[in-house]
Amino acid sequence: MTAVSTPATGATGLSPGQVAELRERARHEAGPFVDPHLAQRIRVHNAEWASAILGHPFPGQHRITWPELYLLHIAAEAEPSPPPPPATAAAARHRAEQETARAAVEQAYRQQVEEWEQLAAGLGRLGVRAEVRHNYTSHRHLGHYTQGGDHIYLLDDLHIGRLRRLAGRVLCFTRSRARNLREFPEPARDGRPPTCRACLTTARRITTRGAVT
Template sequence: MTDSTPRATNLTPAELDDLRERARREAGPFVNPAIAATTRAHNPEWARAVLGGPRSGAWWELYLIHLALQAEPSPPPPPLETAARAARERQEAAARRAAAEERAREEAAWRELVDVLLQAGVRVEVRHNYTSHRHYELYTQGADHVYLLDPLHVGRLHRDAGVALCHTPSNAHNLQVLEPIGDGRLPSCRTCLRHLRSVARRLSA
């Protein structure tokens, strides 16, 4: 049975033994500055495979790398790095799928709530709170609210058209500038969402 484990080099064990013996024989006691300045291993895994283990820093090892570069100018992809990259890509793809599925669930739940209110004659949309001036390129203060386009009167909850669902007289000063957004954003205001779910349950009952 052959070992199918990917190798960092296509050089055979016999070829590597020959290169190591040649490096010890030819390197000599003094460093060649030209070779030292220009010799760069293809990658750490390849270098370890050529050396037969971790590098100690000896001159003959650098000379061995120099010889191996000539013998194998185009090695296979480093197996451990390639496998790790593939694993990361699989994890990232799974995370993207999970995020997309969660987004789809949230959008479906939002559409269901909106439809319940629409059947009762109440239209809503998502608007961002620009009341705060702290809106910068990498920082935005202010939630995305459920904005009423029609008045809403359900149970003890009464809201006029043109306000956020979380609107109260005491917090009106924090909700003065609510602007439409067209990027498909879902509401993030927890109070708005709590009221919306409660209203939808009452209307559906």
């Protein structure tokens, strides 16, 4: 059998020339009658591979002619381990990409939680207790839509350098932002880290430097 480098499709590693030779063999070797013993032993790799070998959509082993079934038999002998079918391979790639993305998100979340634990401990060393609370100032919290971030909420007055924050306010509080930072009714109880960038930036500064200049 003469090998040709170009494969028939992504579902088979056989070249178009090899598939053509197999089809010719099947026409001469299959005969007019079904071999029941052989028919029971024929196994098709997958529908996409069978379609590539047959040259038309594969409707199932019981809905093709005996010569076509014989063709699939000798093709399976010629190619016992075909490549994964394109659709299956694409699905596998998609699952792998989703898993990689999910792992990246989980790793980033773990890092955020670890950082918050360090920041909370640093604030504690400065004599300030803090917890995470969600900003419910906006009324747009209906259905699957949530507006507002998770802030660092102070349980004690904070006075470091020129930075002053009263207990019961968030770390990013300023008078100009007061209108949008009113409602923080309860602490988050699910272990989430803060997401407010301004709160985090300030917390990093005061826990690493001990003062704000």
